[in-house]
Every structure is written in C-alpha cells, then in structure tokens.
Amino acid sequence: MGFRMGIVGLPNVGKSTLFNALTKTASAQAANFPFCTIEPNVGEVNVPDARLANLAQIANSANIIPARMTFVDIAGLVKGASQGEGLGNQFLANIRETDAIAHVVRCFEDGDVVHVSDHVDPIADADTIDTELMLADMESVEKRLQNIVRKVRGGDKEAVQQERLLRAALAALEQGKPARTVEVDPEDAKQWKMLQLLSTKPILYVCNVGESDAASGNSYSDAVAKMAAEQGNSHVIISAQIEEEISQLDDEEAEMFLSEMGLEEAGLDRLIRAGYALLALETYFTVGPKEARAWTIKQGTTAPQAAGVIHGDFERGFIRAETIAYDDFAALGGEAAAKEAGKMRAEGKSYVVQDGDVLHFLFNT
Ligand SMILES: Nc1ncnc2c1ncn2[C@@H]1O[C@H](COP(=O)(O)OP(=O)(O)OP(=O)(O)O)[C@@H](O)[C@H]1O
Numbered sequence: 001m002g003f004r005m006g007i008v009g010l011p012n013v014g015k016s017t018l019f020n021a022l023t024k025t026a027s028a029q030a031a032n033f034p035f036c037t038i039e040p041n042v043g044e045v046n047v048p049d050a051r052l053a054n055l056a057q058i059a060n061s062a063n064i065i066p067a068r069m070t071f072v073d074i075a076g077l078v079k080g081a082s083q084g085e086g087l088g089n090q091f092l093a094n095i096r097e098t099d100a101i102a103h104v105v106r107c108f109e110d111g112d113v114v115h116v117s118d119h120v121d122p123i124a125d126a127d128t129i130d131t132e133l134m135l136a137d138m139e140s141v142e143k144r145l146q147n148i149v150r151k152v153r154g155g156d157k158e159a160v161q162q163e164r165l166l167r168a169a170l171a172a173l174e175q176g177k178p179a180r181t182v183e184v185d186p187e188d189a190k191q192w193k194m195l196q197l198l199s200t201k202p203i204l205y206v207c208n209v210g211e212s213d214a215a216s217g218n219s220y221s222d223a224v225a226k227m228a229a230e231q232g233n234s235h236v237i238i239s240a241q242i243e244e245e246i247s248q249l250d251d252e253e254a255e256m257f258l259s260e261m262g263l264e265e266a267g268l269d270r271l272i273r274a275g276y277a278l279l280a281l282e283t284y285f286t287v288g289p290k291e292a293r294a295w296t297i298k299q300g301t302t303a304p305q306a307a308g309v310i311h312g313d314f315e316r317g318f319i320r321a322e323t324i325a326y327d328d329f330a331a332l333g334g335e336a337a338a339k340e341a342g343k344m345r346a347e348g349k350s351y352v353v354q355d356g357d358v359l360h361f362l363f364n365t
C-alpha cells in the first residue's frame with residue numbers, strides 16, 4: 001500500500017537528521033548547510049505497536065511482522081519556491097506525491113547551525129512554508145481552470161464538477177486560507193482528492209528542539225503547539241539530534257538513555273503513531289504459529305476490503321471473517337480461549353473492521 005509522509009520545512013532545520021533517525025540509517029546526508037538535500041530520500045519504517053508483540057507471545061508465533069509506513073525526506077523550501085526560487089518547483093512536485101506532511105520547524109538555539117533567516121522563529125518559518133504551498137496551489141488551480149474552459153463550455157459533466165471545486169479552492173486560497181478549509185460534499189470527495197492540492201494535505205508539525213528541551217519542550221514549541229491547535233493540526237516535540245543517537249543504540253541501551261533524559265518512549269515512536277493517526281490509518285492483526293502480523297487499513301474499511309490488503313483473491317472470494325477483538329484475545333489468552341468464551345464473531349461482507357481486530361479470513365477461489 002505504502003502510505004507516504006513527506007518531511008517538509010525550511011533548509012537546515014533537521015529534516016534529514018530526523019529521516020535518518022526514523023529509518024535507522026545514515027542514508028540521507030545531514031549537514032550544517034542549507035540545501036544539503038536535493039534528491040528526495042525515501043525510507044520505510046515499522047509502526048510501533050505493543051499489541052503485536054503481545055499477540056505473538058500469546059500465540060507463540062515464530063515471526064513478528066509490523067505494519068510499515070513510508071517517509072520521504074524532501075529538499076528545503078524557501079520563500080519564493082513556488083516561483084522557482086531556491087530549488088524551486090521540483091520539490092513541490094515531491095510533496096504532491098505524499099499523503100500527509102510532517103512539517104519540521106526549528107525550535108532549537110544553536111549559533112553554529114545556520115538559520116536561513118538568521119534567527120529562530122518557528123511561527124514565521126511555518127508561515128513561510130504554508131504560504132509557498134498555498135501559492136503553488138493557486139498557480140496550479142488557475143492553470144487548470146484555463147485548461148478546462150472548453151470542456152466546461154461543451155457541457156462535459158466531469159469538467160463542470162471540476163470547475164466548481166477549483167473555484168471553491170481558489171476562493172479559499174485568495175483569502176489566504178489553505179484549501180483544506182473548504183468543506184467538500186461526500187459526492188465530490190473523490191474528484192477533490194484527485195486535484196492533489198498541497199494545502200489539502202494533513203499537517204503534523206514537528207518541533208525540533210534542543211537536547212535539554214526534549215522532555216518538556218520550550219517556549220518555541222509552546223508557540224507552535226498553540227498555532228497547530230488553532231489550525232486544527234497536531235504537533236509533536238522531538239529532538240532530531242538525540243533521536244538519531246538513540247536510533248543507533250540497542251533496545252536496552254536506548255531504554256536507559258531515555259529514562260535518563262526523562263522520556264517515556266522515543267520521540268520517533270510518538271511521531272510515527274501521530275502520522276498514522278493523521279492519515280486515518282488503523283491496524284488489524286493476523287496471528288498464528290508462523291507469524292503475527294499487523295496490516296494497515298484506512299478507517300472505515302470493510303472486511304472484504306481488509307482481506308484484499310493481504311491478497312486480491314481473499315477479497316474476491318471472501319466468505320466471512322472470524323473476528324476477535326484485541327482486548328478479548330489478550331485478556332482471555334488466545335484464540336481457543338476466546339472462542340470458548342463466545343468472543344469469536346463470524347462477520348460478513350458489510351462488517352467494518354475495527355482497530356485491533358484479530359482476523360481470520362475464510363474465502364474460496
Ligand atoms: N535538535 C537539534 N539540535 C541541534 N542541532 C540540530 C538538531 N537537529 C538537527 N541539527 C543540526 O542541524 C544541521 C542541519 O540538519 P539537516 O541536514 O538534517 O537539515 P535539513 O533540514 O535536512 O537541511 P536541508 O534542507 O539543507 O537538506 C545539522 O548540522 C544537524 O546536526
């Protein structure tokens with residue numbers, strides 16, 4: 001499936017450092033100069049979920065296979081990017097291909113690390129990036145409106161719908177509001193998504209703080225938190241530099257390091273989970289002696305569609321899904337006990353899978 005989260009922000013704010021920490025590699029060059037990254041770096045990460053290890057233990061599974069998510073480390077954007085400034089439009093195209101945005105803002109003071117506008121001001125920085133995304137949208141909306149004029153005149157139904165949506169987007173953008181503020185009717189949702197506007201993508205602000213602020217944040221991250229809340233977006237506080245160090249340690253060392261810092265878990269885990277939630281993703285499990293595995297679905301997915309994530313044949317030949325809620329599976333100590341207690345349900349084609357369901361699909365091919 002591959003849900004993609006783009007790491008976006010001004011140059012030299014710590015995007016590649018964060019990417020390396022997330023992917024536990026040093027595959028992205030991270031260095032103290034602006035525009036260090038040009039080509040996007042793409043990496044997959046495991047989605048941390050304590051339930052999976054627990055299920056594997058109960059069922060004595062030989063392998064554990066977590067859910068995966070993709071992060072893309074994108075080049076720094078600057079003011080004027082939509083007009084080709086900095087490294088320009090190419091990067092806007094990289095952002096277009098993602099499902100959501102992790103917007104990194106610099107919340108650390110460090111005289112040695114260059115800031116493109118010379119002083120730390122995450123609110124102004126975030127505004128610069130948001131504005132560029134909106135300007136890029138405006139340009140693409142205007143271009144598309146011109147391109148469909150003929151079809152609209154000819155009465156092409158799809159073009160008429162598209163024009164209406166493009167006009168709604170333009171009206172918001174012209175007021176300085178991101179396209180995500182437009183209320184879209186359910187019957188327009190598909191077309192709207194196909195417009196692929198940058199300012200409709202959900203945003204998670206990542207406050208990159210210094211080492212000593214990793215546990216409690218600082219006044220910069222407080223300001224970002226407030227701004228994010230006003231926009232209806234979420235935020236996480238992280239020290240990319242520390243996270244990169246932690247990612248190099250083994251589990252036991254990492255735990256000690258975290259507790260010394262006063263942190264309960266790695267910031268990356270919080271970030272990945274927040275990204276997962278932002279994309280409205282959920283997890284169901286398949287559990288057996290061979291493997292315990294987490295599968296990713298969109299909220300609202302039906303049982304046959306969920307089966308289709310494993311294999312198309314499972315969806316086409318779907319008969320029913322034997323379903324046990326995670327809590328029942330864990331509390332009762334496994335499939336047999338859950339079944340005994342009447343906690344295994346046979347669910348049909350219209351069943352909407354719930355986060356944490358342990359599923360066994362029956363199908364014919
Ligand atoms: N929390 C932090 N505290 C102090 N320094 C940091 C922190 N996070 C990153 N840095 C430093 O900031 C510099 C820039 O980091 P990085 O290369 O990851 O930025 P970037 O956003 O990817 O930049 P570019 O847009 O140029 O690719 C590096 O020297 C890195 O070590």
Ligand SMILES: [Mg+2]
Pocket residue numbers: 015016017029030036037073074075076
């Ligand atoms: Mg970089």
